[in-house]
Amino acid sequence: MQVPCTRTHYRMRFKPPSFPDLSRHFPAFFNPSFIPTSYSRSFFPAMATLSTQKEPLSPPTDVTHKTHQPLQVAKRLEKFKGTIFTQMSLLARKHGAINLGQGFPNFDGPDFIKEAAIQAIRDGKNQYARGYGVPDLNFAIADRFKKDTGLTVDPEKEVTVTSGCTEAIAATMLGLINPGDEVIVFAPFYDSYAATLSIAGANVKGITLRPPDFAVPMEELKSAISKNTRAIIINTPHNPTGKMFTREELQTIASLCIENDVLVFTDEVYDKLSFDMDHISMASLPGMFERTVTMNSLGKTFSLTGWKIGWAIAPPHLTWGVRQAHCFLTFSTSAPMQWATAAALRAPDSYYEELKRDYMAKRAILVEGLKAVGFKVFPSSGTYFVVVDHTPFGLENDVAFCEYLTKEVGVVAIPTSVFYLNPEDGKNLVRFAFCKDEQTLSAAVERMKEKLKRN
Ligand code: GLN
Numbered sequence: 001m002q003v004p005c006t007r008t009h010y011r012m013r014f015k016p017p018s019f020p021d022l023s024r025h026f027p028a029f030f031n032p033s034f035i036p037t038s039y040s041r042s043f044f045p046a047m048a049t050l051s052t053q054k055e056p057l058s059p060p061t062d063v064t065h066k067t068h069q070p071l072q073v074a075k076r077l078e079k080f081k082g083t084i085f086t087q088m089s090l091l092a093r094k095h096g097a098i099n100l101g102q103g104f105p106n107f108d109g110p111d112f113i114k115e116a117a118i119q120a121i122r123d124g125k126n127q128y129a130r131g132y133g134v135p136d137l138n139f140a141i142a143d144r145f146k147k148d149t150g151l152t153v154d155p156e157k158e159v160t161v162t163s164g165c166t167e168a169i170a171a172t173m174l175g176l177i178n179p180g181d182e183v184i185v186f187a188p189f190y191d192s193y194a195a196t197l198s199i200a201g202a203n204v205k206g207i208t209l210r211p212p213d214f215a216v217p218m219e220e221l222k223s224a225i226s227k228n229t230r231a232i233i234i235n236t237p238h239n240p241t242g243k244m245f246t247r248e249e250l251q252t253i254a255s256l257c258i259e260n261d262v263l264v265f266t267d268e269v270y271d272k273l274s275f276d277m278d279h280i281s282m283a284s285l286p287g288m289f290e291r292t293v294t295m296n297s298l299g300k301t302f303s304l305t306g307w308k309i310g311w312a313i314a315p316p317h318l319t320w321g322v323r324q325a326h327c328f329l330t331f332s333t334s335a336p337m338q339w340a341t342a343a344a345l346r347a348p349d350s351y352y353e354e355l356k357r358d359y360m361a362k363r364a365i366l367v368e369g370l371k372a373v374g375f376k377v378f379p380s381s382g383t384y385f386v387v388v389d390h391t392p393f394g395l396e397n398d399v400a401f402c403e404y405l406t407k408e409v410g411v412v413a414i415p416t417s418v419f420y421l422n423p424e425d426g427k428n429l430v431r432f433a434f435c436k437d438e439q440t441l442s443a444a445v446e447r448m449k450e451k452l453k454r455n
Contacts, residue, residue: 237382
């Protein structure tokens with residue numbers, strides 16, 4: 001009896017998803033044929049073939065039965081064409097350019113964690129892990145969260161281990177957002193949010209953070225948030241800008257969320273790379289834990305981005321939705337790597353201090369170098385990224401600049417227009433990553449000094 005009743009109710013409440021058609025906004029990123037004439041067409045041909053895989057990259061010569069078929073993709077994903085990061089890394093390789101694009105360290109993670117993984121494999125921790133995480137890791141995550149935020153969470157009921165923070169994001173969106181729900185994001189924002197919100201059918205409202213300080217436009221936020229808002233996504237320290245949300249900003253967002261009964265999904269994967277101010281977890285603000293999903297991961301903190309271990313911390317009523325999605329997305333995550341992650345999280349404080357010190361030295365090399373080259377460099381308080389204004393060099397937009405930089409200078413950066421709902425907002429800005437050894441950073445700066453000329 002209840003089933004038809006629920007269905008009617010659902011139909012009545014269902015609003016068609018109104019996620020904006022990002023292919024119009026992110027022309028170069030979503031479909032090379034949409035690149036305006038002012039953008040170069042030759043720069044992006046790799047994207048279509050690489051991301052859609054029309055044919056194997058090197059088709060075996062003896063295979064003759066393959067025919068070209070039209071590409072197929074479900075509507076919810078047709079406007080996406082893979083991620084900008086992979087595309088830029090492939091271009092870096094193709095042109096022999098120094099890759100300051102995709103955010104992965106070009107140095108290895110610590111031996112003690114790698115040894116722990118090897119030991120776990122030798123110890124036979126090789127079958128399916130418990131779906132929401134191996135107990136040792138859930139415990140280590142709760143322990144770390146307590147040290148970082150002062151909050152005591154239940155490792156069994158409030159911690160879910162996922163395949164990287166990317167899966168935590170997907171599981172959170174799919175597990176807690178209904179089609180038509182309004183979700184607020186701060187632009188520029190990571191492409192993974194755009195794709196998973198689109199899959200979830202969310203109605204996305206963007207609030208733009210603008211240079212030089214990328215501060216939250218408070219009045220705009222106040223008028224955007226309402227009782228119709230289901231959730232707001234926060235990323236602090238923020239990719240790509242390096243902005244860190246201030247206590248005042250977080251407090252304002254928190255009180256608006258409490259007033260309007262809004263959830264907060266917060267991506268804090270760069271929390272240990274906070275240089276100029278202390279990182280503040282939204283969940284630690286009064287009244288916020290109850291409505292917050294805090295996401296984090298191993299990759300950035302321990303220079304092991306390829307391991308793909310992440311987690312979501314949330315009160316049991318929100319963890320329920322996250323786990324419902326997670327158990328059908330990946331079910332569980334690599335068992336030996338989870339055991340090793342537990343060892344990683346027990347690293348002494350000195351590990352984190354050294355990490356920060358090393359990254360501050362890298363940041364100084366890149367920031368000073370970029371200034372000497374002639375860029376206008378915006379302050380990066382956290383993450384391993386820095387955003388610059390490329391316009392002193394006379395290229396008409398970020399895509400054209402990145403094309404020039406890759407092909408003529410031999411350095412790869414990330415055009416930021418792909419991270420905005422309105423790509424015009426990012427046309428002057430490109431992102432450089434400094435998670436590279438110092439020699440690589442200096443070599444990139446030298447190439448730019450030599451070949452980039454101010455107009
Ligand atoms: N988070 C990384 C970056 O911003 C990229 C991750 C990815 O390639 N999907 O560069």
